[in-house]
Amino acid sequence: MLKKIMIGLLATFILLVSIPLQAAEFPTKEVQIIIPWAAGGATDLIFRALAATTGQYLGKAVVVVNKPGGGSAVGYTEGMKAQPDGYTLTSAVNPLTILPHQVKTAYTYKDFEPVINVVSDPSMFLLRSDSPWKSLKEFLDYAKKNPNMITVGNSGAGGGVHLVALAFEAATGVKFNHIPFSGGGPSVTAILGGHINAVSVSPPEGIEHVKAGKLKIIALFAEKRFEMFPDVPTVKEQGIDFVMGMWRGLVAPKGTPPDVIKKLHDAFKQGMDDPVFRKNAKDMVVNLHYLGPEAYGKLMASEHELYGKLLKEIKK
């Protein structure tokens, strides 16, 4: 009995001593970012670029590890199960708050501590430049009169831009014919070839073709206009209160000490402000959007609720 108490005391002592020590020294080794998708996607690229600039501010290298599979479920499950010591972070993107509504996952966003949001890209609808609809009003009028006739491509069933299109339907009272493709690339190819009428995308998808004049932005779901295309009004300006997009940030497993989160947050914030990263981000046409842990947590909570509602609508 005495032995057990002694062990217990010893363990408590070690724990008490080691926690502050660990925090003071954090990081003592490299920090890992799990990307729940294959290498080369938008999320992968942006975090590889961020990892490259953040290392110098953190004092240890930041490495990116791809854990694709299960439509991101594999990576998030692994990220959730990781030691909450700050050495394993996971890149959190919209599907973190979408997939748990669709299939039984071991996690929700609540199993993670928000660290920092890095990117928010507004979503948009693109049409071919030679499309008969010249304005958002014409487009929606036609859609109202001809429900289910306008084909709108998306990058995957139940994926971010599909849900954006569904939410836009709900906001405007129209009905589109949604066609899923396996990724943003194929959906843009399909509209270039004229196989669908419109496509729901998020930059940088399709941007080059808008620049080249092959495609046009018919609906921009952003708070403010694009710097690159100052003539394209947002849908909000046109009287539809609708803003939606894709966000990408970093989360740590639940239970990571707050001071470790703060250290990570500060380092990644500095990495984000680094001119090299800013240039890389600008070249990739992504919209940097900083949010601290608290604001980022709120964003995930509201998105989780929104997607839950939307997905219930589809199931009906």
Add this chain to the structure above:
Amino acid sequence: MLESLQHLATGFTIAATIHNLFYCLMGTIVGTLIGVLPGIGPIAGIALLIPATFGLHPTSAIIMLAGIYYGAMYGGSTTSILLNVPGETASVITCIDGYQMAQKGRAGPALAICAIGSFIAGTIGLFGLVFLAPPLAQAALAFGPPEYFSLMVFGFVVLSNVTGASLLKALMMAIVGLIIGTIGLDPVTGDARFTFGSIYLLGGIEFVAVAIGLFGIGEVLINVEKPAGMLEQRVLIPRLRELYPTLRDIKRSIGPILRGAGIGFGVGLVPGPAPVIATYSSYMIERKISKTPDDFGKGAIEGVAGPESANNSACQAAFIPLFVLGIPFAPPTAILLGALLIHGVSPGPLMISLHPGLFWGVVASMYIGNFILLVLNLPFVPLFANILRIPKKILLPLIILFCITGMFTVNNSVFDIWVMLLLGGIGFLMRKWAYEGAPLLLALVLGPKLEVAFRQSLMISHGDFGFFFNRPISMAFLLATMIFLVIPLIRVIFKKTMKGGGRQ
């Protein structure tokens, strides 16, 4: 035409600077190594090296990363030939005759013909890239969901019976492949299918796991089963003068190489699983027109030369949609797209006019890179062929080790290793009872794409099946499929009436 040549000349002055030559050499060496190691594909290789290019000039960076991609296509056939382990989709077909050649002591010629064929096809592909890029890219856009569907149907019917052994068994294997292909998230509704609640099955079964399992692990098990005395033996001892192809080999290969290059280039422009369709088609055509079709599957050099060439020119063709449309049709070009974006170059309709130096510099570097690869690969042939001198009792466990580590590097997933080992066991049984793995793999790749295209088409047409028939390209593929199915039937009926009943 002349203008293109002028641009190309400028491109050469850019690509031939010491700086860029160095990166071209680095890219092709890394690419070859990645290709040789089973499992690690060009995708992982390029992705890992992207951060290393941050400090480079965009042209140098893309020269190096592109070098990794086409370099890997050269190296990819090595393990297929020597060990029956296909590292990726493109080298499945090479296993069939390449491995048989190696078993007969002709690993050297097989490896050499791959390098030579790849060089010729790569060069042809590049000419296509220079002169035909913009119009071809536009033509590729004509492929929408119904065209895809019909192309896949055509591919299925024509390509399933790869070695021409038993049609029934080939179709059975194709159906097993289709079934495996349905595992994962439903592409249209997003529901989980046949996952039994496992998150690891949500993304479907990894193709590489099936390929390495059926071919590589299955082969090792077959060997282990042989009498103990045979394990002591060496597979074969190639003599030095047999390391390189004879004049006869080259004569037999030149036709398949040129045809393969043409097929590969055409198929490479079409979005979708180009390497699979290109290599399978080339193999089927060579077998069909061969005077000795019975040699196929037993070590025919045509069965190595054709598909390997097709694979390489498809790889060059894949750069066209990437550069001209800014749309990657294949996963490795998707990664290159990412790399271009990171370097501030957005591929698309404006790329050639906005960044002429980069476009033509990279294209010119591919000519140089193809030459470097040939020079680099031929001397390695004896070295690689010597791997077979290792006694089997040492070689076989090493193969298993390579397969396991290689598999892990694909997705960093232990689950994939279990899938691979399970399929290794199944592959062993299949080999014993003469069921082929190639139709299963074809179906596994085409099946999910076929399903998506079918459902997309019907969603667009609101359920009207006529959609497949009133679009010309789609109709043409369906007609070709019909003809392909009906001709043998007519022939049989015709023969029967001629012979008055004929043989049973």
